[in-house]
Amino acid sequence: xxxxxxxxxxxxxxxxxxxxxxxxxxxxxxxxxxxxxxxxxxxxxxxxxxxxxxxxxxxxxxxxxxxxxxxxxxxxxxxxxxxxxxxxxxxxxxxxxxxxxxxxxxxxxxxxxxxxxxxxxxxxxxxxxxxxxxxxxxxxxxxxxxxxxxxxxxxxxxxxxxxxxxxxxxxxxxxxxxxxxxxxxxxxxxxxxxxxxxxxxxxxxxxxxxxxxxxxxxxxxxxxxxxxxxxxxxxxxxxxxxxxxxxxxxxxxxxxxxxxxxxxxxxxxxxxxxxxxxxxxxxxxxxxxxxxxxxxxxxxxxxxxxxxxxxxxxxxxxx
Numbered sequence: 493x494x495x496x497x498x499x500x501x502x503x504x505x506x507x508x509x510x511x512x513x514x515x516x517x518x519x520x521x522x523x524x525x526x527x528x529x530x531x532x533x534x535x536x537x538x539x540x541x542x543x544x545x546x547x548x549x550x551x552x553x554x555x556x557x558x559x560x561x562x563x564x565x566x567x568x569x570x571x572x573x574x575x576x577x578x579x580x581x582x583x584x585x586x587x588x589x590x591x592x593x594x595x596x597x598x599x600x601x602x603x604x605x606x607x608x609x610x611x612x613x614x615x616x617x618x619x620x621x622x623x624x625x626x627x628x629x630x631x632x633x634x635x636x637x638x639x640x641x642x643x644x645x646x647x648x649x650x651x652x653x654x655x656x657x658x659x660x661x662x663x664x665x666x667x668x669x670x671x672x673x674x675x676x677x678x679x680x681x682x683x684x685x686x687x688x689x690x691x692x693x694x695x696x697x698x699x700x701x702x703x704x705x706x707x708x709x710x711x712x713x714x715x716x717x718x719x720x721x722x723x724x725x726x727x728x729x730x731x732x733x734x735x736x737x738x739x740x741x742x743x744x745x746x747x748x749x750x751x752x753x754x755x756x757x758x759x760x761x762x763x764x765x766x767x768x769x770x771x772x773x774x775x776x777x778x779x780x781x782x783x784x785x786x787x788x789x790x791x792x793x794x795x796x797x798x799x800x801x802x803x804x805x806x807x808x809x810x811x
Contacts, residue, residue, distance in 0.1 A: 499524050499649060499680040500545060502556030502563060507540050507549060507703075514540045516703040517554070522682070522696075527675050529694030530684040531795060537703040538684040539579075542651045545682070546574040559648055572600070575642030576651045581634045585627030589618050589637055592626055593644055600645035608644060616640040616670070632663030639670065650674065652683040656690065668693050688792045699795060701802035707794075714794055720751065721767040722789040723774060725760040728781045740780060747773045752796045763793050 498521045505518040515537040522528045530538040543549040545558050547567030555562075561569045583592045593612060597605040613619045616636050621629075626637060635655060642650060652671075656664045668690065675681055675695075683694065691697055692711050699707045699714075707714055725744075727736050741760055744753045749769040754761045764770035774784060 497560070498522055498557075500556070500558050500682075502545070502558070503554060505541065505544060505554035505556070505563075506552050507537075507544060508552050514703050515544065515551075518700075518703070518705055520698065520705075520708075522680060524680050525675050525678050526695045527671060527681045527683065527693070529691050529697045530682065530700060531686070531691055531697060532700035533799060536700045538700055539653055540703075541700070542576070542653060542682060542684065545570075546576055546649070546651055547571045548576075572645075573648045574651060575645070575647035575649070577638050577642050577653065577655050579654045579657060581626075581638060583626050583634075583637060583641060586625060588623050588625055589613070589629075589640075590622040592637065593640060596641045596644050602645050612640045612644050615643070631659045632666075635659050635663060635667060639667070643674075648680065650679055650681045652681065654684050654686065656685070656687065664690070688790065688795070691791055697791075699798050701799065704802075706798050706802055711791055715789055715791065718789060718794040718797060719765060720763040720789040720793060720797065721765070721770040722761055722763040722787050722793055723770060724756075724785045724787045725762055725774070726758055726783045726785075728783050736780070740777060740782070743777065744773065747776065749773050752793055752800070754793065754796055761787070761790070761793055763789055763797065 500520055500522040503519045505515055506513065507515040518541060530541065532538055540549060544551045545563065547570040550567070551564060555564065557563060558570050559573050563570065584595070587595065590609060590613065593609045594605065597609055602608045613622055616639060618636060618640060621633065626634065629637065656667055659667070671681055685691060696710055697708065697714060698705055707717065709717060725740070737758070737760060741753055741755060744750060744760070744762060750762060750764050750773050752761070752763040762770065762773065764773060
């Protein structure tokens with residue numbers, strides 16, 4: 493059973509480092525049991541936002557609650573109920589899996605510590621490796637151990653900061669299956685990611701650039717709201733002229749009516765703000781012996797345009 497009150501409800505969240513505004517008047521409401529994704533370029537304020545929400549950083553301005561506690565006055569209470577998985581593996585590499593979890597359980601004063609460690613080992617499939625040193629684990633198993641350490645004290649909110657960076661596709665998929673199982677059980681998850689396939693697995697997304705919220709909604713809402721007309725462009729005979737597509741991309745990127753020209757394997761995704769603008773642009777290359785296929789814009793198409801707009805050039809982008 494999920495609660496009707498938001499787990500996170502913040503308004504005007506702002507953080508400065510010196511003269512630089514890292515997070516600029518950020519608003520967010522997240523209900524229980526949702527997976528909420530943060531996307532944006534490096535340095536856009538995603539990690540800083542996570543740290544303010546869980547009490548590791550104090551906001552310079554703004555107000556709101558996280559887990560029912562005031563983010564400014566009761567941050568010490570928030571910390572006890574949050575699991576935070578950082579970008580870099582932060583556990584002791586010279587301790588075993590079980591020893592690391594036992595240490596974390598002591599820090600959080602987990603009741604029935606040994607039983608909790610054992611249950612977490614089984615939940616994350618770490619039982620057979622309990623005596624293996626953390627430093628000898630592969631990236632996927634380190635990720636699983638890090639997640640186990642975040643869940644040991646039964647948090648209500650899980651913050652994941654680029655949790656699958658450097659992890660192979662199989663481990664990434666297994667990780668996301670676990671995250672969805674946790675959310676279905678009522679755990680709320682905030683995750684930063686650069687992977688569009690992971691973004692599509694979130695219930696809701698926020699795109700942040702230079703500390704400002706540019707767009708928010710479900711993946712379907714963001715794609716529809718972008719209002720893009722998109723076409724896949726491919727050479728009829730790619731083997732005939734392998735360099736044709738690259739030259740075509742450069743030619744299309746010079747056209748001001750296009751919002752985005754991005755390479756996807758042996759095709760280009762070409763987007764404009766209207767079908768008329770897209771048709772006009774493609775008419776200029778009608779002599780190129782091309783195969784043109786109208787497609788729905790992807791999240792990546794949308795975020796390429798959002799990034800371009802945030803950098804002050806809304807007319808087009810080269811990607």
